[in-house]
Amino acid sequence: MQDALIRKLESFEELTNADREALRGFASRVRQVGARTDLIRESDVPGNVHLILSGYACRYKVLADGHRQIMAYFVPGDFCDLNVFILDQMDHNIGTVSACQVVEIPRQAIEEITARHPRVMRALMWCALVDEAVLREWLVNLGSRPADQRIAHLFCELLLRLEAVGHVNDNSYLFPFTQTDIADTMGLSDVHVNRTIKELRRLDLITLKSRVLTVLDVEQLKTYCGFNPNYLHIRNARWSGRRQVPWFSSALGG
Secondary structure, three states: HHHHHHHHHHHHOOOOHHHHHHHHHHHHEEEOOOOOOHHHHOOOOOOOOOEEEEEEEEEEEEEOOOEEEEEEEEEOOEEEOOOOOHHOOOOEEEEEEOOOOEEEHHHHHHHHHHHOOHHHHHHHHHHHHHHHHHHHHHHHHHOOOOHHHHHHHHHHHHHHHHOOOOOOOOEEEEEEOOOHHHHHHHHHHHHHHHHHHHHHHHHEEEEEEOOOOOOOOOHHHHHOOOOOHHHHHOOOOOOOOOOOHHHHHOOOOO
């Protein structure tokens, strides 16, 4: 599971065997966390950095009226907040979407590995910069794209991010998000999300069955929403023709 982090970092920077072994040392702090569970809440004093090894998590805020806004999704290999320990208190929440394997990494461990492994340090800097780039793209998505294109754009982004860490099989990936999750991400109603997903199905761009989303025509979906993956800065990313072990069949009990 910890290899998801290594695969992600190696999409930015070539690592040595010593780098990889040091990163695998993080796995000693793994804990299992159930779905819909907060890892850290707004106003908490942050200490450890959270790394997602399996499953999905999100960054979100809750307004005074109870409305939730999701501002980021975390997939295997993602740090939820790499430099969170610098803050005096959290200004947002981080919670799981599905059941997750999570690593809690102390500040000292981050400082030690970056001091001793310069390639890891550069890769982590890439991660932080890409997180900012993704946030910029999400702002464009919310502010400038029609609702149907917003959702299609998210599907494309998740496909590429998950493919980079080995969690895509024949353009399919686990999709545990509810319509309410998508609505809270895109500033839409559940009804609008439902209608948009039906339209994407009707156009034979996607299927969504048993919590697995399949992109039927990657190029057409990219064209449909004007998706340009440059903001993800993933080197040698491939969109199709990549067969991998059907990891999601066992995860679903199939």
